[in-house]
Amino acid sequence: MIRGTAATFGDHVSADVVLPARHSFLPPEGMAENVLMDLSVEANRKVRAHSIVVAGEAFGYGTGRESPARALRAAGVKAVIAKSFSRLFFRNAINNGILVIQCSELCALPVSDGDEISVDLKAGRIEWKGRSFPFPPVSDVVGNIIGAGSLIDYGRQLLAGAS
Amino acid sequence: MGQTLAEKILARTSGRNRVAIGEIIEVTPDFSYSHDYAAWAIDAFEKMGATRVHRADRIGICFDHGIPPNSSKDANSLKRVRDFARKHGFQWFYEAGTGVAHQVMVEKGLIVPGSLTVASDSHTTSGGAVGALALAVGETEIGFLWATGKLWFRVPQTRRMTLTGAFRRGVYAKDLMLVIAKELGVLGALYEILEYGGDGAARLSVSERFTLCNMATEVGGKGGVFPYDAVTAAYMEGRAQFPFEPVVSDADAAYCGEMRFDLSTIDPMVALPGREDSGVPVNEVEGTEVQQIFIGSCTNARADDLEIAANVLRGKKVHSNIRLLVTPASRQSELDALKNGDIETLVEAGATIMPAGCGVCAGTHQGVLADGERCLSTSNRNMPGRMGNRNAEIYLCSPATAAASAITGRITDPRLV
Numbered sequence: 001m002i003r004g005t006a007a008t009f010g011d012h013v014s015a016d017v018v019l020p021a022r023h024s025f026l027p028p029e030g031m032a033e034n035v036l037m038d039l040s041v042e043a044n045r046k047v048r049a050h051s052i053v054v055a056g057e058a059f060g061y062g063t064g065r066e067s068p069a070r071a072l073r074a075a076g077v078k079a080v081i082a083k084s085f086s087r088l089f090f091r092n093a094i095n096n097g098i099l100v101i102q103c104s105e106l107c108a109l110p111v112s113d114g115d116e117i118s119v120d121l122k123a124g125r126i127e128w129k130g131r132s133f134p135f136p137p138v139s140d141v142v143g144n145i146i147g148a149g150s151l152i153d154y155g156r157q158l159l160a161g162a163s
Numbered sequence: 164m165g166q167t168l169a170e171k172i173l174a175r176t177s178g179r180n181r182v183a184i185g186e187i188i189e190v191t192p193d194f195s196y197s198h199d200y201a202a203w204a205i206d207a208f209e210k211m212g213a214t215r216v217h218r219a220d221r222i223g224i225c226f227d228h229g230i231p232p233n234s235s236k237d238a239n240s241l242k243r244v245r246d247f248a249r250k251h252g253f254q255w256f257y258e259a260g261t262g263v264a265h266q267v268m269v270e271k272g273l274i275v276p277g278s279l280t281v282a283s284d285s286h287t288t289s290g291g292a293v294g295a296l297a298l299a300v301g302e303t304e305i306g307f308l309w310a311t312g313k314l315w316f317r318v319p320q321t322r323r324m325t326l327t328g329a330f331r332r333g334v335y336a337k338d339l340m341l342v343i344a345k346e347l348g349v350l351g352a353l354y355e356i357l358e359y360g361g362d363g364a365a366r367l368s369v370s371e372r373f374t375l376c377n378m379a380t381e382v383g384g385k386g387g388v389f390p391y392d393a394v395t396a397a398y399m400e401g402r403a404q405f406p407f408e409p410v411v412s413d414a415d416a417a418y419c420g421e422m423r424f425d426l427s428t429i430d431p432m433v434a435l436p437g438r439e440d441s442g443v444p445v446n447e448v449e450g451t452e453v454q455q456i457f458i459g460s461c462t463n464a465r466a467d468d469l470e471i472a473a474n475v476l477r478g479k480k481v482h483s484n485i486r487l488l489v490t491p492a493s494r495q496s497e498l499d500a501l502k503n504g505d506i507e508t509l510v511e512a513g514a515t516i517m518p519a520g521c522g523v524c525a526g527t528h529q530g531v532l533a534d535g536e537r538c539l540s541t542s543n544r545n546m547p548g549r550m551g552n553r554n555a556e557i558y559l560c561s562p563a564t565a566a567a568s569a570i571t572g573r574i575t576d577p578r579l580v
Contacts, residue, residue, distance in 0.1 A: 016546070058350045061383065062546070064285040066203070066301045087317075087354050087385050088285065092301045139187035141315040155211035155307045 002078050002099060002119040004051035006111050011056035013039065015089050018060060018068035025067075028074035035071040046113050048075045054111045055082040060089025069096040073150075079119055081126065083107045094142055095151035101126065106133045121146070165413025167321040168388060169356045172296040172410055176279045182318045184417075189313050193278040193405070196223030196255070197305050198264045199230075199237075200283055201244045207306025216251040217312035221405075223255035224248050225267045227520040229528040230259030251309075255404075262493025262519040263461040265289040269373065270495055272402035276391045277410040281305075281314060286461055286543065291376035291388035292369050294395050294409060296356070298386055319385045320419035321356040321412070326363030328427040333578035335471065336371035337463055337541065337561035339424060340378045341432035341442035346422065348440045350383035355419060357387040358412065363426045364389060369398045370465045377462050378543050381439040431564050431577055436537075436545055436556035445564055451574040452484070453537040453558070456565050457550075459490030459517070460524040460542035466499035468492075468541065468562040473505035475566035475577060481513030482572030488530050489514045490522030512569075526551035539574060541565050 016038075023034045036043040047053065053072070059082040060068060069092040072080070079099040093100045099119065106126055111117075118127045124137040138146070148154035166174070166181060174182045176190040197204055201224055208216075216222070224244060232238040241259070248256045261267050265286050274280045276294035281287065283305045290297025300314060308314050324343070330336075343357075357379045359372070367375075372389040379387030389395070391409035399407075433448050435441040458464060458472050469491065481487045489509055491497035497519050500506045506516060517523075523530030524542040532538055532555035540550075545557035560568075563577035570580055 058353070058383075061350055064299055064301065066303060084350075084353060086350070086383060088299060088301065090317075091304070095301055095303055095307075136185070139315075141187055141189050145315075151303050151307050152207055152210045155207070155213070155310050158311055159211055159213055 002121065004078055004117060006052050006054045006113060006115045006117050007046040007050035008111055008113050009043070009053065009055040012058050012061065013055055014062040015060045015065065015068040015086065016062045019071040021063070021065065023067070023071070024065060031067070031071035032074040035075045047072070047077060050114065051076050051078045052117045053077055053080040054107060054117070055080065056107060057083045059085050060093070061086035064088035066092045066096065069093045069098060073098055081106060094145055097146060097150040099146050101135050103133055103135050164417060165415040167356070167412040167416040167418070168358060168390060168410050169296050169319055169321055169386065172277060172279050173316060173318055184318050184320050186318045187315055188318060189315050190279060191312055192281045192308065192314060194221050194223070194273055194280045195305060195308055196225065196264055196268050196273070196282045198224070198284060199226055199228040199241060199244070200302050201305065202240045203302035204283060204305035204309065205243065205247050207303040208309050211306065211310050213310035216309045219252040220254045222253045222309065223257070223268055223273055224253055225257035225261055225264035226259040227263045228525050230518060230520045233528060259520065260494060260518050262491070262496070263521055265377070265461045266465065266492040266496070269293055270493055272399065272404045275403045275405050275407035276395055276399065277408050278405070281308065285380045286377050288379040288384065288386045289373050289377040289461055291379070291386055292372040293398060294389060294391035296386060296388065299380065317354070319354050319356050321358050322352060323418045323421040324357050324359045325361040325421060325423045326359060326426055327361050327423065328363050328425045329366060330426045330429060333563055334429050334431055335561040335563060336367060336374040338429050338432045339426060340375055341434050341559065342424065342429055344378065344382055344434070344440045345442040347382040349381065349438055352379065352382040352384035355384050357384050359387070359389045363424070365392055365394070367394070368467065369394060370467045373465070374462055378439070381543055431561060433564065433574060434545055434559035436558060437547060439543070439545060439559065445560070445574065445576045448558070448574050449576060451537070452572060453539045453568060453574065454484065455486045455488065455530065455532060455536060455538040456569045457488050457490070457523045457530065457538055457540040457542060458562055458565050459488065459492070459522040461492055462543040463541035463562050464490055464492035464496065466496045469496065469500040469505050469509065470503070472562045472566035473508040475563055475580060476512040476569065477508050479512055479570050481569045484572045485569050487514040487569045488517055488523055490517040491519045494519045523550055539565055539568050
């Protein structure tokens with residue numbers, strides 16, 4: 001179960017806006033200071049204050065770099081719920097330990113910054129203001145990666161188990 | 164219900180009889196490769212505590228982004244990858260200058276029909292030109308793959324792209340691609356495989372197919388693919404490094420949609436600066452002054468592309484306001500164009516030939532634009548800053564339009580020169 005508060009965004013937030021290439025090599029704190037800064041100072045503030053991003057269509061489109069996903073993680077984001085995602089962002093987020101959920105139903109509603117949201121991974125359910133929104137249960141692989149912390153952590157576990 | 168090519172390849176590589184769309188599965192890819200950014204894969208590999216690389220005989224490296232390196236930092240990074248590849252016995256290592264990785268891996272017969280190929284670069288989709296399912300992944304994932312031999316994928320839907328007829332004079336695969344991008348938008352094929360077919364597709368060369376699979380990523384696609392046919396068979400003859408079994412979709416496979424294009428109705432196209440889906444017929448932007456023209460990238464710089472440009476420029480001179488930069492997609496393309504005299508024609512006209520690789524397209528190295536300048540390019544991306552300067556503009560077009568415009572110094576319809 002993941003619990004947090006919402007940071008809301010609209011459609012078409014590109015991965016280049018989440019973190020431009022020029023900040024790709026910053027340490028985690030530096031990434032957190034710059035994440036979504038190209039959108040606005042307010043966007044940066046709220047994504048650092050709230051751990052569940054709620055967005056519209058095509059979140060993370062554009063570049064296939066991994067650093068935007070690393071920057072969201074550095075800012076404390078645990079899950080991104082959106083109407084749709086670019087596929088490389090989808091992969092990069094999960095591999096960096098961020099749960100990615102497609103849920104058009106919730107994202108069409110007037111979710112406000114700071115609203116409490118909980119995600120029940122096992123049941124495949126999002127709770128918001130007493131309402132429940134189903135999503136297809138995540139696969140074992142994705143659950144294992146998120147559970148381990150990231151793809152690198154998952155890889156480390158697999159290799160330790162094998163040896 | 165039958166299965167699509169993509170479903171069949173993902174089923175085989177996950178050890179299953181069939182897979183369901185949307186399902187996440189674990190697969191063992193047949194081949195993987197990377198380029199300069201393999202440095203990040205090494206980071207991931209080492210952080211996982213891995214010591215042994217899986218299937219080094221199925222791993223490729225080809226340096227292409229920042230080559231030859233222009234700083235000691237970049238040189239050290241390439242050296243680290245080179246040393247790692249040597250230590251772990253990567254069988255398919257290509258030095259800087261061999262070409263763009265996507266082109267080199269197809270050309271060397273390492274991406275074979277029916278295979279699942281993965282690489283850490285968004286234009287990996289190019290491998291669909293020879294009937295492979297070629298998918299892009301992140302850099303960490305390549306390290307994970309080296310360490311474990313496995314990767315996860317979500318099973319994609321497939322959209323049928325039916326091509327009929329033939330291009331008219333002066334019109335090429337790139338023009339069709341810019342029409343497709345205009346119709347789909349930059350995210351219109353999100354998660355989808357674009358599967359080309361029809362009599363118009365059957366007539367296209369592997370190089371033309373490459374252009375159409377390469378830019379599948381510019382419409383949000385997971386991949387682009389041309390089913391194996393006589394053209395693929397002829398191309399693979401004597402080239403394939405691995406045994407392969409061609410895979411095609413079943414007649415009753417389920418598609419998420421179909422788009423139809425009559426090639427004889429396509430005009431030369433130019434994508435306006437900022438977005439790849441902003442294409443217009445060339446006559447709408449004719450006369451726009453440009454300062455740099457780039458014939459290069461994995462999209463359009465193979466021997467046939469250089470020949471198209473040479474045929475336009477033969478006996479002509481590049482306009483004095485223009486810098487024409489030509490970066491062959493690979494050393495083999497360059498050699499073919501040297502032997503048949505096309506490079507001589509281009510150089511006589513006033514072109515600058517640069518080392519085979521990504522060149523100007525990646526925006527990190529060589530050919531960076533000045534503020535306020537415009538570049539007309541045969542490459543695949545034109546968002547602000549792509550060529551290293553946010554204050555410059557990039558237009559996309561075919562090699563013919565690029566060459567015609569090099570003569571006049573303005574965007575020019577190739578049918579008029």
